Amino acid sequence: MRAFRIRMPSGDAYWTVIDDDYEVQPVADRYLRELRFGRDRAESTTKAYAESVSLFLRWALSTRRDWSTAARDLGLFIVWLKHTPARSDRALAGPGVDPVRGASRINKILTATRGFLLFAVTASEIPSWVTEQLYEVADSQDLPMAAQNESGDLRYRMRARHGLHQPETAVDRATDAEIVALFKACRNARDRLIVFLLARAGLRRGEAAGLRRCDLHLLPDNSVHDCSVAGAHLHVVRRANPNGAWAKSRRQRMVPLDFLTVRAIDLYLLERDEQPAAANCDFMLVNLFREPLGAPISIGAINELFTTLGRRAQLPRGISPHQGRHAFASNLADSGAMLDEIQTLLGHASPQSSKPYLHPSAERLRTAIDSVPSPREMTEGLS
Numbered sequence: 001m002r003a004f005r006i007r008m009p010s011g012d013a014y015w016t017v018i019d020d021d022y023e024v025q026p027v028a029d030r031y032l033r034e035l036r037f038g039r040d041r042a043e044s045t046t047k048a049y050a051e052s053v054s055l056f057l058r059w060a061l062s063t064r065r066d067w068s069t070a071a072r073d074l075g076l077f078i079v080w081l082k083h084t085p086a087r088s089d090r091a092l093a094g095p096g097v098d099p100v101r102g103a104s105r106i107n108k109i110l111t112a113t114r115g116f117l118l119f120a121v122t123a124s125e126i127p128s129w130v131t132e133q134l135y136e137v138a139d140s141q142d143l144p145m146a147a148q149n150e151s152g153d154l155r156y157r158m159r160a161r162h163g164l165h166q167p168e169t170a171v172d173r174a175t176d177a178e179i180v181a182l183f184k185a186c187r188n189a190r191d192r193l194i195v196f197l198l199a200r201a202g203l204r205r206g207e208a209a210g211l212r213r214c215d216l217h218l219l220p221d222n223s224v225h226d227c228s229v230a231g232a233h234l235h236v237v238r239r240a241n242p243n244g245a246w247a248k249s250r251r252q253r254m255v256p257l258d259f260l261t262v263r264a265i266d267l268y269l270l271e272r273d274e275q276p277a278a279a280n281c282d283f284m285l286v287n288l289f290r291e292p293l294g295a296p297i298s299i300g301a302i303n304e305l306f307t308t309l310g311r312r313a314q315l316p317r318g319i320s321p322h323q324g325r326h327a328f329a330s331n332l333a334d335s336g337a338m339l340d341e342i343q344t345l346l347g348h349a350s351p352q353s354s355k356p357y358l359h360p361s362a363e364r365l366r367t368a369i370d371s372v373p374s375p376r377e378m379t380e381g382l383s
Contacts, residue, residue: 001025001058003050012036012240013043015050017057028053031119042206042246044299052112055081068126071117071133074110074162081106103164110162136161173326173359174199174319181313182306189268190288191305196261198302198324202346203255205302205321207236210245211284218262232257236347243283243296249347330359 004018014036017028031053036046059080060067070077082099101109114134120126136159174182179199186192197208215235217227233256238247257265272278277294278286285297302321310319325346332342343354 001054001061003047003054005047011242015043015047017050017054025053025057027120027123027125028057028116030123031116034119035115040250042248043240043244044206044246048108049112049115052109053116055109056113056116059084068120069130071130074113074133077113078106078110078162078164081109103166107163107166110160114160134161135159172323173330174323175327176331178315178319179324179327181315182309182319185309185313188288189264189271190285191309193261193264193268194285194302194305195309195324196264198321199327200258200261201234201255202325202328203236204248204325205299206244206246206248208245209243209283209285209297209299209302210237210239210241210247212237212282213284214282216265216284218257218265229254232262241283241296243298245296245299247347249349251347251349253344253347255345326359329354333358 001017001019003015004022004024005013006016007013014032016032017025019025028050032046032050035041035049036043056070056077057067059065059077060070063076063080065073081101085100117126117130117134121128121130179195183192183195186195194208197203197211198205203211211234215237217229217234218232220231233254236247236249236253236255238250238252272286272288275286275288275293277292278288279294281294281296283296287293287295287297287301306319306321306324310317329342329346332345337345339351339354342358343351346354348354
């Protein structure tokens with residue numbers, strides 16, 4: 001069993017699961033098509049889910065289990081995942097054997113597997129009792145206080161039965177000094193623009209790679225674009241892209257651009273015009289220095305760029321593209337932006353989603369303490 005990419009006649013693509021005879025697994029295929037087109041998920045999401053479902057089906061096949069009832073043995077599936085290499089069906093469990101997958105990866109595989117099995121139950125493809133093997137009823141008392149109902153009322157929810165504990169790894173922001181170092185390490189205008197789009201416009205990798213030239217409105221008067229927004233800005237639009245780029249939010253959003261980013265765009269467009277292969281491509285960011293020339297860049301290319309820039313700048317730690325987005329949000333907060341403004345600029349549906357992106361600087365924390373007035377009685381007692 002393995003994941004396999006399917007391109008539809010419309011040009012859209014999704015990932016499915018095939019066996020060694022290149023036969024599509026029908027229930028998994030229906031689930032993954034529903035995920036891609038019915039729930040409007042990214043192609044990359046169906047790829048990750050297809051890889052996870054294929055592992056579950058491969059485990060069931062290699063251990064001679066019927067996948068439709070194998071949910072009762074998910075604990076053994078976790079052991080298999082922990083010790084079985086990707087291209088082998090033989091578990092290498094035993095004392096002194098290092099796990100081949102970590103808790104985070106295993107939990108993601110379990111999430112996809114539960115989704116697949118729940119879909120199969122809903123579609124009456126497998127017995128309904130499988131749901132009881134996947135979830136148990138739990139109340140809200142075991143949730144953190146921040147996640148409990150303010151009224152204190154007891155609420156019930158479905159909790160996954162299987163999963164591994166994993167420590168929380170909060171994403172830190174890239175500091176201004178690190179962003180400047182990455183910027184200085186760039187050797188062309190396109191790479192400098194990519195750093196700016198993530199660190200000064202807060203775009204995700206998929207949003208930057210999916211930008212079209214028509215999404216950028218750079219004139220003071222945007223009546224030429226039939227746009228009511230004044231000033232330089234860009235629009236983040238969710239659409240299917242041949243390079244797999246995908247805007248996470250279904251809602252289109254507008255992001256104002258500062259002078260430095262507009263200047264970076266101007267310099268990049270001059271550089272882009274020197275590559276004839278890019279003339280007919282509507283994507284903003286394209287391959288200028290490697291094949292296929294003129295084609296839209298991939299999301300992976302942005303990851304590779306940040307790795308290269310960090311090494312070239314000799315930074316003591318690696319900086320990911322997403323840390324540039326965290327830097328954008330934190331700088332907004334440090335400059336006095338309200339949470340609802342940060343939420344809108346980041347494209348989050350809820351203010352709660354924006355809070356993990358805020359990393360107050362030490363200076364702002366000191367200012368917050370110093371700005372609290374002291375009662376006169378306390379001041380006099382210390383004089």
